[in-house]
Amino acid sequence: MNRPLVLASIPPLAPAAAAAYAHNAICDCFDNGDETITCEGGFSDGAKAVGVPLRVLDTAGKVLVDGKMSDKSDFTFPKPKVDFRVEFDGGQGHIVTIDGRDIEQ
Secondary structure, three states: OOOOOOOOOOOOOHHHHHHHOOOOEEEEEEEOOOOEEEEEEEEOOOOEOOOOEEEEEEOOOOEEEEEEOOOOOEEEEEOOOOOEEEEEEOOOOOEEEEEHHHOOO
8 A cells, every 4th residue: 555655844945044043152251350240142143142041050050140131231240159150041052151260350
């Protein structure tokens, strides 16, 4: 018995569209020297990071600070008194992690 072969149809422009939207998350943090840290973020295609989630976690993974990037694509928070890491969540698997020990003035 011959059964029809059914193939999933992908619109011809879908792969090109996906490539056009491909980008990498970029985040950098610096110590302001006044017990605060500022992180700036964006994407490799030049897009801003307005509203992108940014979390500060201790070494056990407990959230110390939970925020979002401002309309200037930055976020300032009090410097934790414990070892920490910053996670910039650019979505779709684009998470940038910065160890607090690597943040300098």
